[in-house]
Amino acid sequence: MARRKLHTRLCDVLEIEYPIIQAGMGGFSDPPLVIAVSEAGGLGTLGGAVYEPDTLDAAIREIRKGTSKPFAIDLLLPDSLKDMEGISKEGLMKYIPDDYFEYAKELRKKFNIPDDFYSTRGGALWTSEGTMALIQVCLDNKVPVLAAGLGRLGDIMPECKSRGIKTIAIGANVRMSLKHVEDQVDVIVAQGYDAGGHTGNIGTLAVVPQIADAVKPIPVAAAGGIADGRGLVAALALGAVGVWCGSMFLLSPEATFTEGQKDRVIAATERDAVITKAISGKTMRQLRTPYTEIWDKGPKPPLGWPFHMLLTLDIVDYAYEHADQKEFEEMLVTPAGQATRLLNRRRTAKQIIDDMVEEAVTILEQGLPKTAQWK
Template sequence: MRTEICERLGIEFPLFAFTHCRDVAAAVSNAGGLGVLGAVGFSAEELEVELAWLDAHVHGVYGVDLVIPSKYEGQGMDGLTPQELEAELAQLVPQGHRDFAEKLLTEHGVPQLPDGEHHSELLGWTATTAAPQLAAILRHPKAKLVANALGTPPPDVVAQVQDSGRLIGALCGSVKHALNHKAAGLDFVVCQGTEGGGHCGEVSSLVLWPQVVDAVGEVPVLAAGGIANGRQVAAALAMGAQGAWTGSLWLTVEEANVPPAQMRTYLDATSHDTVRSRSWTGKPCRMLRNEWTDAWERADTPDPLPMPLQMMVALDGVKRGHRYPEAAKDVNFNPVGQVVGLLNRVERSAEVVARLVEEYVAACDRLGKLNG
């Protein structure tokens, strides 16, 4: 099960866990995989705190995931500070969109955030706001891997990461995107099928993985989209991937920073309950379908705005939903893949890593017997 990318990172298993929870990232890294902390949603100062905590609690190494879209509103506004860029973009958000979002939250009884609890509407989501996050990452030697969630990273980002001795890669949902990553000299490609949670394309994992592996040649491919057990890991490696990139799987572990009401929503969901929607981030993103996603799809309601403007509309709902999950259960942001239908019990993160390895070995043994 040990692949080339394991050797380069010094990890035991090619199991990568994307998560917004530092406890999960640390637990997976300490169990032999690689925890990857999602940076979007953290200011640079907050990310510094998270990474310092990981440095103190991870025995080996970990990764960090940035969000620098290849196309977004405000692209090219060079020279602006993050605060200036946010102010410029805020002027592009129609008041009607803000009013519609507030109406949805109010109708469902989701309370306002406490007075004085200010939060930026633009955390990550642009090259300008990601730059301070990257600077924080480069101050932490244990952060050995950087991934970009949306498109090929800018050349200066690639150079900074590689010059520091780290690996940099990016997610893709098509062969075209994978070839762009290869041409940019990235160290690995995360190939995510449409089943995957969060931002995804339209092609299924089983079809996409081997196409991307063949297209990028020697560039290591990490398979993503619908992986929750060792049999699926074995299938990914059999198709030429060098590892499994997992995300939804870590929403239902014991260490996850997921409120109980939201956790129950995930545990009760089936694979038929997800939808690709632009209603939260402005780009197609797979999540649980609910009254928020349905409302933005109706013909008589506003169309979702491009990234990052739609998230500037929706971020208040994200914050209020996290603080008041019981009230927001029908309008909460629940990014998750179709694999949610397999997530029906709570496990500890280390137990999940061990289970994936055991199931992988069993699957390989079964194939070995079939092959005589």
């Protein structure tokens, strides 16, 4: 079948065939997914925040071996990084109150995590220096696109521009998006409350047109609960020129997701994709688990970023390393957006993109579905 045509300004800016960006998903969007999406005509994005400088460098090489098309690296650059300059992971731990360490011990017992298990995960994500090292890897490799999943690209914009690196930043409201305008990023993602992962508090339908109006002429990609061609067409109607979709790709064989996680996403209903601070200390939408329930309903409120993650890393990582056992598999961090019932079948990344384009083009060519006839 001939390739369908669906071309917007986002395609020109990012040099891609279809206006579909696969969102950065740390721990879930690794080279196989990035390559598959970029090869299928979208923009694949590596969830780079969970990498270390050497593994990020290797991942970029792997992606370049797999595709000659543009791709993006997504990093987390929260404002708090500036306050953490010069502080090591061990130094950060000193800010965690003693009673929280006691509580973490109780949780270890409750979830059967052995006392002598310690996560071996590196420290790039937690520290200002680590994050700067990840940025440097992206700059040195002149990656096609750099995305800031949290925070601003401000100080590093000149470095990106001088190397021809395109930039994407996320706005969950107009105020934040105007900061990205100040930074002169190339694309702004207008992300609604509906999204999987870290979210803002305004719904996608309301936030996208407000941001699109406010940041003109910077192109906007809509995000949050968009998982099919109808969502893509709606995004275009709201003033966006494309979409940034995460959850939609989780059921593909190329995503780094266990079969159990896929089954749970497929089975999920509107009751399951909850907002919780249990994982990162920031509001994040993910499937409810016994572990999120403990923090959401338990006696202690989660700490802020990055302290909560540092405190609970051993528990979270033990579950990952023992995901072959049901009790731990069910604890796995499984971010997913509110489009839960649209996330209902396993398809390859290419099929997901082809289906989205086919449905969107059909609506655009034939008009609204019969149910929506207006005259």
